[in-house]
Amino acid sequence: MKVIRYDQLQEQLFYERLNNGLGVYILPKKEFNKTYATFTTKYGSVDNCFTPYGKTSMKKVPDGIAHFLEHKLFEKEDGDVFQTFSKQGASANAFTSFTRTAYLFSSTANVEENLETLLDFVQEPYFTEQTVEKEKGIIAQEIRMYDDHPDWRLYFGTIESMYHNHPVKIDIAGTVESISHITKDLLYECYETFYHPSNMLLFITGPVDPLTTLEQIRNNQTKKTFRSPKEIERFRYEEPPHVARKKHVIEMNVQTPKCLVGIKAKHVYAKGKEKLKHECAMGLLLDYLFGKSSPHYEWLYQQGLIDETFMVDYTEESDFGFGLIGGDTSQPDQLAEEIQRILVQFSDIDDEQVERMKRKKIGSFLRSLNSLEYIANQFTRYAFDEMSLFDVVRTLQSLTSDDIKAVARECFMHEQFAVCQVVPKR
Amino acid sequence: MFQEEVKTIGGLRLHVIPTKKYKTNTLVLKMKAPLCEQDITMRALVPYVLQNATERHPSMKAFRTYLDELYGATLQVDLTKKGEHHVITIRMDVANEKFLGDTSALLREALTLFSDMLFRPLTEQGGFSVAIVEQEKRALKQKIQSLFDDKMRYAQHRLIEEMYKGSPYALDVHGKLNDVDTIDAKRLYKHYEHMLKHDEMDLYIVGDVTLTDVEHDVAERFSLEARPLRSIETTTLTKRTNVQEVIEKQDVKQGKLHLGYRTNTTYNDADYNALQVWNGIFGGFAHSKLFMNVREKASLAYYAASRIESHQGMMMVMAGIEPSNYGRSLEIIHAQAEAMRNGQFSDEEIIQTKAVIRNQLLETVDTARGMIEISYHNVIATRQRPLDEWLEGIEKVTREDIVRIGEKIELDTIYFLTEKDGEKQ
Numbered sequence: 001m002k003v004i005r006y007d008q009l010q011e012q013l014f015y016e017r018l019n020n021g022l023g024v025y026i027l028p029k030k031e032f033n034k035t036y037a038t039f040t041t042k043y044g045s046v047d048n049c050f051t052p053y054g055k056t057s058m059k060k061v062p063d064g065i066a067h068f069l070e071h072k073l074f075e076k077e078d079g080d081v082f083q084t085f086s087k088q089g090a091s092a093n094a095f096t097s098f099t100r101t102a103y104l105f106s107s108t109a110n111v112e113e114n115l116e117t118l119l120d121f122v123q124e125p126y127f128t129e130q131t132v133e134k135e136k137g138i139i140a141q142e143i144r145m146y147d148d149h150p151d152w153r154l155y156f157g158t159i160e161s162m163y164h165n166h167p168v169k170i171d172i173a174g175t176v177e178s179i180s181h182i183t184k185d186l187l188y189e190c191y192e193t194f195y196h197p198s199n200m201l202l203f204i205t206g207p208v209d210p211l212t213t214l215e216q217i218r219n220n221q222t223k224k225t226f227r228s229p230k231e232i233e234r235f236r237y238e239e240p241p242h243v244a245r246k247k248h249v250i251e252m253n254v255q256t257p258k259c260l261v262g263i264k265a266k267h268v269y270a271k272g273k274e275k276l277k278h279e280c281a282m283g284l285l286l287d288y289l290f291g292k293s294s295p296h297y298e299w300l301y302q303q304g305l306i307d308e309t310f311m312v313d314y315t316e317e318s319d320f321g322f323g324l325i326g327g328d329t330s331q332p333d334q335l336a337e338e339i340q341r342i343l344v345q346f347s348d349i350d351d352e353q354v355e356r357m358k359r360k361k362i363g364s365f366l367r368s369l370n371s372l373e374y375i376a377n378q379f380t381r382y383a384f385d386e387m388s389l390f391d392v393v394r395t396l397q398s399l400t401s402d403d404i405k406a407v408a409r410e411c412f413m414h415e416q417f418a419v420c421q422v423v424p425k426r
Numbered sequence: 427m428f429q430e431e432v433k434t435i436g437g438l439r440l441h442v443i444p445t446k447k448y449k450t451n452t453l454v455l456k457m458k459a460p461l462c463e464q465d466i467t468m469r470a471l472v473p474y475v476l477q478n479a480t481e482r483h484p485s486m487k488a489f490r491t492y493l494d495e496l497y498g499a500t501l502q503v504d505l506t507k508k509g510e511h512h513v514i515t516i517r518m519d520v521a522n523e524k525f526l527g528d529t530s531a532l533l534r535e536a537l538t539l540f541s542d543m544l545f546r547p548l549t550e551q552g553g554f555s556v557a558i559v560e561q562e563k564r565a566l567k568q569k570i571q572s573l574f575d576d577k578m579r580y581a582q583h584r585l586i587e588e589m590y591k592g593s594p595y596a597l598d599v600h601g602k603l604n605d606v607d608t609i610d611a612k613r614l615y616k617h618y619e620h621m622l623k624h625d626e627m628d629l630y631i632v633g634d635v636t637l638t639d640v641e642h643d644v645a646e647r648f649s650l651e652a653r654p655l656r657s658i659e660t661t662t663l664t665k666r667t668n669v670q671e672v673i674e675k676q677d678v679k680q681g682k683l684h685l686g687y688r689t690n691t692t693y694n695d696a697d698y699n700a701l702q703v704w705n706g707i708f709g710g711f712a713h714s715k716l717f718m719n720v721r722e723k724a725s726l727a728y729y730a731a732s733r734i735e736s737h738q739g740m741m742m743v744m745a746g747i748e749p750s751n752y753g754r755s756l757e758i759i760h761a762q763a764e765a766m767r768n769g770q771f772s773d774e775e776i777i778q779t780k781a782v783i784r785n786q787l788l789e790t791v792d793t794a795r796g797m798i799e800i801s802y803h804n805v806i807a808t809r810q811r812p813l814d815e816w817l818e819g820i821e822k823v824t825r826e827d828i829v830r831i832g833e834k835i836e837l838d839t840i841y842f843l844t845e846k847d848g849e850k851q
Contacts, residue, residue: 328572
């Protein structure tokens with residue numbers, strides 16, 4: 001077992017890679033009532049074409065299957081795992097993102113039992129034709145809910161516009177049509193390929209004793225047998241650097257129009273320190289340009305082009321990265337134009353501004369550490385790309401104005417921008 | 427559990443919650459007044475105007491730049507209804523310098539900024555800045571209109587509007603669209619002065635501090651005259667002869683089914699804990715009857731849940747369903763409510779629900795916001811229920827208590843937002 005100390009943050013992280021390949025991280029938080037644990041596989045909606053375990057050729061699976069599998073793992077021969085967790089006073093949940101599927105619980109009592117339940121339910125799949133069919137109705141309603149949700153449609157509409165081939169453009173839940181093709185055999189095939197412990201990470205944070213907790217996990221894992229780990233072959237889609245579609249307009253039953261400008265990153269580092277630096281630099285720059293303290297924000301607000309829903313965000317995972325800027329607006333075309341103008345006209349940021357933005361980013365990083373959920377989820381995301389959440393402050397501190405200008409030169413040109421709007425139906 | 431130290435300083439109640447859980451310190455001001463149609467739109471506008479500028483930081487850019495310099499201190503405002511009270515919440519959150527290797531007293535700076543915002547806002551000719559007020563009026567109108575775009579929130583609002591027609595609880599916290607344009611910078615400022623005199627004001631400080639640490643700094647910066655507490659009588663809904671059914675048609679793919687019940691029980695009542703358990707067995711969780719029957723057994727919905735409005739005596743059920751499944755879904759929901767009334771729930775369901783409620787409460791107080799919300803219940807209500815008593819109260823609930831609560835719960839209104847005819851694909 002390894003212990004990593006972060007003195008400035010007053011945190012200690014315990015780590016061990018078990019014999020079966022599972023990475024286990026424990027961050028004790030004595031002051032908290034609850035323990036929060038996530039058990040995550042590096043498998044998300046983008047992994048829709050791969051070589052299944054035991055096969056020799058690539059296979060394309062139905063859109064939405066990773067998310068479907070997440071739902072189905074909760075159902076067992078003797079009932080629903082939610083029941084077990086609630087009997088043990090825990091609240092359980094799961095989510096599927098582009099690159100990850102996470103199962104989690106939080107509880108203020110019976111942490112040992114709950115941890116056992118978490119490990120066991122994820123590692124003991126039970127899929128039948130009948131339960132798979134039943135789930136299709138439930139997920140269809142989940143998809144319908146998002147269909148009526150203008151912010152979600154706007155978000156995916158923007159991503160869809162940026163990408164030619166990359167499966168990040170496909171809705172995580174798939175479509176009512178695509179999930180109709182899911183069968184129990186396909187679920188087992190995905191499960192066998194992606195749920196091996198060597199492709200997974202367990203993160204636990206809360207008032208736990210790291211040594212006994214680790215011992216419990218070791219015992220749980222040695223009782224089970226796993227095949228030997230195998231490198232997963234995922235299909236790499238050819239993706240041109242520029243956006244696929246400049247503008248996309250969705251008509252919906254809304255009163256207030258919405259507009260997002262997407263910025264597609266040209267270079268995405270595969271992993272490690274360079275990736276973290278790229279992400280931090282882009283995040284800082286977009287916040288400098290469009291955050292509430294920027295002259296642009298004030299001006300856009302005074303012009304009546306934005307309101308408090310205006311947001312700016314940058315995501316970089318595995319082999320894709322994009323920024324999103326926008327919100328509710330009465331003038332979606334003008335807002336789109338102004339945002340793009342601000343981006344292409346950017347040329348310089350001085351050291352004083354960089355320092356101010358670093359302060360802001362470091363302060364908000366500290367704030368995010370108030371949340372056990374944030375720590376576990378983000379730690380996992382970074383770890384899967386061989387970065388560390390706890391390197392964020394150091395990385396921010398190391399940024400120079402040249403680093404920041406470099407990301408602008410890379411991405412701030414028209415062929416990297418895509419506009420998506422939701423407008424009232426005529 | 428958590429400690430709370432309370433001290434009244436003139437017209438301000440200061441609550442300090444010392445804790446070492448966080449890397450930041452949180453300041454939250456709550457301003458409370460009775461819900462009232464005449465002034466709700468002005469109340470909705472005030473905090474958004476305040477967070478723009480102060481005398482010392484006279485523009486949004488200057489104000490926000492200063493927040494950045496305080497290591498990205500955050501400032502947020504929001505509006506809520508607590509029973510028939512309108513509550514304005516202003517939150518500021520600032521890093522604890524001990525994790526920064528910096529020695530500046532960030533909390534004190536934040537307190538100064540907070541008090542500047544309240545007592546020295548940017549003004550001109552006896553009113554707020556006209557430019558800021560006009561800009562925020564536009565933003566408020568857009569916000570009121572955007573309620574229509576989020577169908578789940580819209581359906582919830584419409585249910586309450588129909589159920590509480592003519593009573594203050596029917597009001598939207600953001601006020602009325604038609605009233606926005608009647609407000610000008612002077613009138614708004616006058617109303618704000620009135621609020622500073624009459625609103626019930628609670629300031630919370632959560633973080634690695636004690637009352638002794640901050641008391642003096644607060645007293646120096648917040649001078650508010652003492653004021654009498656206003657108590658309000660919550661409107662009691664009279665029993666309807668027939669359940670009201672409201673069907674609204676729009677261009678939507680999913681139907682939003684919302685049901686409103688009168689619980690005839692609020693946070694003030696001794697049997698409030700039994701109501702919580704009732705709601706938990708019925709629809710509060712993923713093990714509850716609604717989730718198990720509407721979703722897991724019948725595959726009719728992705729979400730099917732119930733929740734209670736603690737200070738209003740109301741319970742709401744919500745489910746997103748295929749428009750054609752309206753009748754079947756209602757039938758299943760009614761059957762679950764009926765089962766509850768007939769005491770058809772196992773001892774295991776009771777134990778399980780109590781365990782989950784206990785967990786939920788203990789988890790709530792792991793966040794600064796949660797601790798404040800739990801404490802603020804006791805400001806809203808006439809009854810004090812410290813967390814340990816609350817937990818104990820849940821533990822003591824018996825099967826008989828739950829059945830008795832069920833006898834008081836009455837369905838009032840069914841609201842269904844559904845697709846327009848002939849649009850079925």
